[in-house]
Amino acid sequence: MRKLLTIIVCTLLTAYVYAESTINTDPRYCGEPKRSASGRIIRSITERNRFEAIYPLPAQFKRDEWQVDHVIPLKSGGCDKLFNMQWLPKKIKTCAGDMCKDR
Numbered sequence: 001m002r003k004l005l006t007i008i009v010c011t012l013l014t015a016y017v018y019a020e021s022t023i024n025t026d027p028r029y030c031g032e033p034k035r036s037a038s039g040r041i042i043r044s045i046t047e048r049n050r051f052e053a054i055y056p057l058p059a060q061f062k063r064d065e066w067q068v069d070h071v072i073p074l075k076s077g078g079c080d081k082l083f084n085m086q087w088l089p090k091k092i093k094t095c096a097g098d099m100c101k102d103r
Helices: 002-025 045-054
Strands: 066-070 085-089
Touching (some): 045 066
Antiparallel strands (some): 066 085
């Protein structure tokens, strides 16, 4: 019983240490976002335009059906940088259901 308890404690400690180190070393994590006087997150249009220029939406997709998305959301400390952006269909990103990314 004591050996099992030791294994469980060691496993939990290892998982905790790994999770803490991953959060602090992930380059997509930048901390608390900059906000305007009204409290809205300040976003970089220049960075989004740079992302769209380097990674254009393939021709077979309609632009009005896709949006640029942050892998780690800005409100969760994600960077507003090229390496934290991806294309995501609007129906996944901004729909009204519980399974949507922005909900």
